Amino acid sequence: xxxxxxxxxxxxxxxxxxxxxxxxxxxxxxxxxxxxxxxxxxxxxxxxxxxxxxxxxxxxxxxxxxxxxxxxxxxxxxxxxxxxxxxxxxxxxxxxxxxxxxxxxxxxxxxxxxxxxxxxxxxxxxxxxxxxxxxxxxxxxxxxxxxxxxxxxxxxxxxxxxxxxxxxxxxxxxxxxxxxxxxxxx
Ligand SMILES: CC(C)(COP(=O)(O)OP(=O)(O)OC[C@H]1O[C@@H](n2cnc3c(N)ncnc32)[C@H](O)[C@@H]1OP(=O)(O)O)[C@@H](O)C(=O)NCCC(=O)NCCS
Numbered sequence: 001x002x003x004x005x006x007x008x009x010x011x012x013x014x015x016x017x018x019x020x021x022x023x024x025x026x027x028x029x030x031x032x033x034x035x036x037x038x039x040x041x042x043x044x045x046x047x048x049x050x051x052x053x054x055x056x057x058x059x060x061x062x063x064x065x066x067x068x069x070x071x072x073x074x075x076x077x078x079x080x081x082x083x084x085x086x087x088x089x090x091x092x093x094x095x096x097x098x099x100x101x102x103x104x105x106x107x108x109x110x111x112x113x114x115x116x117x118x119x120x121x122x123x124x125x126x127x128x129x130x131x132x133x134x135x136x137x138x139x140x141x142x143x144x145x146x147x148x149x150x151x152x153x154x155x156x157x158x159x160x161x162x163x164x165x166x167x168x169x170x171x172x173x174x175x176x177x178x179x180x181x182x183x184x185x186x
Contacts, residue, residue, distance in 0.1 A: 005108075006064075021069035
């Protein structure tokens, strides 16, 4: 895992010093709303930055100009390894949504995956209520392959009942990625 670069961003391994910028977004309810975890406090972000520093599935996404960490990608090989399938995920600081940063970072990572890692297929899942997430996946040209009802829950409501969520499943093959690279970017 090296460092990847785009026009405006650097994608690199997490460092323990990222705790402060990580706290800036993992402490926000609007950012973690659809995540399996709740808001993080500073101590939890210190532990998380340290943990991610040793986990190559997590990519820190930083602004090239200032070095500020504005979000992260998750890119994890699924089992069995011979299927060469990887799962993509992303969480960005809401102060930096709506700027195209997530799409720019994901495109670079997918290109790295399909070219350098020689992956065959990428998958992603999201809650249908999370429109910014599935809109991003569709901007990246992933295909919606399934809609699953009440697949699980991450959180409870005010009565302590599970908040069951549905799931959209997305996927794309390497050969589709390369043929779609010729199409105009939306
Ligand atoms: C999902 C998430 C990463 C999407 O972020 P995003 O900023 O909407 O996504 P993009 O980087 O593709 O940005 C696209 C937006 O930037 C705008 N934009 C502005 N400048 C741009 C530029 N130079 N290039 C491209 N797009 C630009 C686009 O018009 C688009 O705006 P729109 O959504 O109003 O149409 C973000 O909502 C997030 O982090 N959510 C919280 C965590 C989460 O839910 N993760 C997913 C769990 S499944």
